Amino acid sequence: MNPTPRERVPVLVVGGSLVGLSASLFLGRLGVRHLLVEKHAATSHHPRGRGNNVRTMELFRVAGAERPIREAASTLAGNHGILQAPSLTGDEQEWLFKEIDPGGGLARISPAGWCLCSQNDLEPVLVRCAREHGGDLRFSTELVSFAQDADGVTAELRSRETGERYTVRADYLIAADGPRSPVRERLGIGQTGPGDLFHNVSITFRAPELAEVVGDRRFIACYLTNPEADGALLPVDNERDWVFHAPWHPDQGETLEDFTDERCIDHIRRATGALDMAVEITGKAPWHAAERVAERYGEGRVFLAGDSAHEMSPTGAFGSNTGIQDAHNLAWKIAAVLDGAAGPELLSTYEAERLPVARETSARASARSAEHSHPGYAPAPGAGGGRQRGVLTVALGYCYPRGAVVGADPELPVVPDQLRMTGEPGTRAPHMWLSGPEGRRSTLDLYETAFTLLSGSDGDMWRTAAKGAVQRFGVRLNCYLIGTEPDDDLAPEEGADWAEKHGTTPEGAVLVRPDGYVAWRAEGRVADPEAALAEVLEALLCRS
Numbered sequence: 001m002n003p004t005p006r007e008r009v010p011v012l013v014v015g016g017s018l019v020g021l022s023a024s025l026f027l028g029r030l031g032v033r034h035l036l037v038e039k040h041a042a043t044s045h046h047p048r049g050r051g052n053n054v055r056t057m058e059l060f061r062v063a064g065a066e067r068p069i070r071e072a073a074s075t076l077a078g079n080h081g082i083l084q085a086p087s088l089t090g091d092e093q094e095w096l097f098k099e100i101d102p103g104g105g106l107a108r109i110s111p112a113g114w115c116l117c118s119q120n121d122l123e124p125v126l127v128r129c130a131r132e133h134g135g136d137l138r139f140s141t142e143l144v145s146f147a148q149d150a151d152g153v154t155a156e157l158r159s160r161e162t163g164e165r166y167t168v169r170a171d172y173l174i175a176a177d178g179p180r181s182p183v184r185e186r187l188g189i190g191q192t193g194p195g196d197l198f199h200n201v202s203i204t205f206r207a208p209e210l211a212e213v214v215g216d217r218r219f220i221a222c223y224l225t226n227p228e229a230d231g232a233l234l235p236v237d238n239e240r241d242w243v244f245h246a247p248w249h250p251d252q253g254e255t256l257e258d259f260t261d262e263r264c265i266d267h268i269r270r271a272t273g274a275l276d277m278a279v280e281i282t283g284k285a286p287w288h289a290a291e292r293v294a295e296r297y298g299e300g301r302v303f304l305a306g307d308s309a310h311e312m313s314p315t316g317a318f319g320s321n322t323g324i325q326d327a328h329n330l331a332w333k334i335a336a337v338l339d340g341a342a343g344p345e346l347l348s349t350y351e352a353e354r355l356p357v358a359r360e361t362s363a364r365a366s367a368r369s370a371e372h373s374h375p376g377y378a379p380a381p382g383a384g385g386g387r388q389r390g391v392l393t394v395a396l397g398y399c400y401p402r403g404a405v406v407g408a409d410p411e412l413p414v415v416p417d418q419l420r421m422t423g424e425p426g427t428r429a430p431h432m433w434l435s436g437p438e439g440r441r442s443t444l445d446l447y448e449t450a451f452t453l454l455s456g457s458d459g460d461m462w463r464t465a466a467k468g469a470v471q472r473f474g475v476r477l478n479c480y481l482i483g484t485e486p487d488d489d490l491a492p493e494e495g496a497d498w499a500e501k502h503g504t505t506p507e508g509a510v511l512v513r514p515d516g517y518v519a520w521r522a523e524g525r526v527a528d529p530e531a532a533l534a535e536v537l538e539a540l541l542c543r544s
Contacts, residue, residue: 005154005169009035009136010338012155012168014143014183015176016040018049018119018320019306021126021137022059023174023327028133029063030335030449030514035168036135037157039142043123046285047236047243048202050076050118051220051317053395055428056324057112058516062448065129066112072125073117075237076220083222087273088213088233096223109421110396110431111442116220118236119320143182146173148300172334172347173302176327179290181308187299191292192359197313197366198376199248200232201256203264204283208240213274223375229270230375241282244268247376248286256286289313289377291366293358297351303330310358313377315369316391318361326354332514333404336541341475345542346404353403360415364394393419400426404513406520406536423502425520429512430501434482434490441490443498447516450476453533456483456499456506458525465529469537476514477537511536 011027013020016038024036052060052069060066070077080100085093100114107113117125131137144165146155153173158165175183214235222233232245246267248254265279290311297304306323313319330350336342368391369377397419401412408426421430432443446452455462459481466479481488482498483506492498502510502518507525511533512518520536522529537543 004167006166007035008169009033010171011035011174011334012037012153012170012172013174013176014155015178015306015308016137016139017044017176017178017306018123018126019323019327020174020176021123021130022324023176023305023331024130024135024137025063025065025126025133026059026328026331027335028130028135030331031134032331032335032338034135035170036130036137037141037143038137038139039160041140041160043127044119046202046283047118047120047204047234047241048285048287049122049317049320050116050234051321052115052117052122053317053321053391054106054110054112054114055396056321057115058110058444059324059328061112062445062516063129065125068125068129069117069122070115072121073115076116076118076235079116079218079220079235079238081219083217083219084225085222086225087271088217088222088224089273100220106392109419111433111444143177146183146186146302148173148302153301171301171338174327174330175298175302175304175308176306176323177308179288179292179307179311181304183302184294184304184308187302189299189304190295192295193290193292193311193362194366195290195292197289197291197369198374199250199286199288200245200376201248201259201264202285202287203244203246203259203268203281204236205242205244205264205268206240206280206282207242207268207274207277209277210242210272210274211239213272213277214238224271225375226271226273229267231267231271232375233272244271245287245375256284259284289369289374291362293355293362297355303347303350305330309354310362312362312365313369313374314365315374316365316394318365318391318394321395322358322361325357328515329354335514336475339474339476341473341541343542346540349403349542353400356401356414357398361394361398364415393417396428397421399424400517404519404540405517406539423504423510423518423521425518427518429510429516429518432496432498432501433493434498435493436490440493444516446478446480447512448514450478450514451519451537452512452514453477453479453509454482454498454502454512455479455509456481458507458509458529459483459488461529462509462533465533468530469533472534473537473541473543475537475541513540 011034013036081098082096140160144156234243261281292311294309305326405426508522510521
């Protein structure tokens with residue numbers, strides 16, 4: 001490896017799919033200069049990974065990407081639910097769930113909502129947004145090797161277009177390089193979990209006649225259960241273009257070459273029940289459902305994110321969402337360390353927080369596949385654990401009992417049985433609408449680039465404490481007084497009580513991290529707010 005780097009960047013991101021691109025966007029929003037390399041020449045062209053859950057959309061909302069993502073996803077905006085049926089032409093059918101948000105109750109706890117945006121539509125939006133915020137994205141560029149020392153990472157890169165090799169020096173490396181992660185393998189990090197669950201071949205096809213067969217059943221996916229031709233049907237545009245996931249059994253000697261156009265057409269016809277339907281196969285791509293989680297989330301200055309850290313069954317759309325949330329958790333911590341506000345030990349909380357979430361979420365995903373009888377999945381006897389609770393507790397309610405939090409209950413379940421949005425340390429901060437000089441905003445819109453302190457009737461004391469913390473630690477910290485007095489910064493809408501919503505009193509305060517998680521709260525009057533806040537930040541930022 002060339003000992004003299006051609007370039008120096010604070011962060012090198014390896015992998016330019018959903019998680020790597022999200023990491024680039026989040027780092028850019030925080031002002032962190034970085035380089036992203038992706039070995040493929042362009043973003044994904046295959047429609048997959050379409051489910052973006054409410055927590056992911058909250059993150060994209062704050063990062064300014066929600067609107068263009070929803071525009072890219074407009075074709076499927078009216079699709080909801082999972083249908084299960086022996087065929088589309090018979091009378092027997094069952095909605096495993098018909099509405100993503102029945103009754104519209106989600107609006108009470110979040111300013112965002114679920115979004116169906118296939119990976120091939122989402123990634124170009126993320127590319128544009130990341131570049132708008134300074135992301136240096138280089139496609140057709142691969143990581144050849146890397147070595148790290150106490151001060152940084154030296155990486156050798158190669159242009160796949162020209163063959164040129166050059167060396168980059170970075171403070172940190174984020175590996176978002178997929179389930180077969182070369183970076184993870186070079187670090188010697190093992191994996192736990194059952195491993196492969198099932199295999200599918202994703203077939204894209206055109207069949208204009210299928211729209212008439214489907215009719216007004218605007219599903220996200222339909223599990224077709226004909227034992228002679230099972231699979232999952234997904235709409236691309238509800239009219240002409242579709243995707244069919246056909247079970248593949250490599251353990252029985254079946255190869256990809258066995259999936260000829262003729263076989264795929266016959267399979268799709270029999271599965272849907274439309275035996276005479278015209279079908280044009282436009283593409284095929286294998287994919288593997290697995291449950292694996294890395295034993296560690298990195299080593300030294302190299303961190304794993306997304307599929308390099310965890311693989312999950314697709315049921316529930318947990319995999320890419322968990323990866324995007326990994327990237328968000330890591331980005332603000334790297335920014336705080338690079339700013340000099342936090343000690344490097346803060347980065348160890350990335351694994352402490354995200355690894356337990358991945359373990360719990362991957363197990364829930366597999367259990368949900370068993371419950372839904374996902375085509376191609378034959379779980380071991382007893383797998384699945386019975387009927388699963390709603391996905392919202394997994395998608396939005398995950399907690400950090402340990403990590404960069406002060407006062408969290410160490411017995412707090414990582415994924416609770418019931419959704420708790422009550423302002424406890426280690427949980428996602430509650431959503432409520434506020435009005436102020438910048439118009440109507442959610443509390444969640446306040447959290448991105450800085451720690452945020454919310455206070456009420458003792459606000460002047462907390463504001464003074466916040467100013468003192470900024471001077472002492474050099475930390476990014478905003479303070480908002482919430483109330484109806486002239487000197488208050490923001491007013492709750494419709495007479496809502498911000499303190500009650502956040503589990504404190506008007507004399508108390510709540511400190512929220514840049515990722516929207518409650519870091520600490522004072523549940524009542526504090527004799528010396530400045531000393532209390534300084535002590536908390538010293539612990540949170542690993543400055544002791």
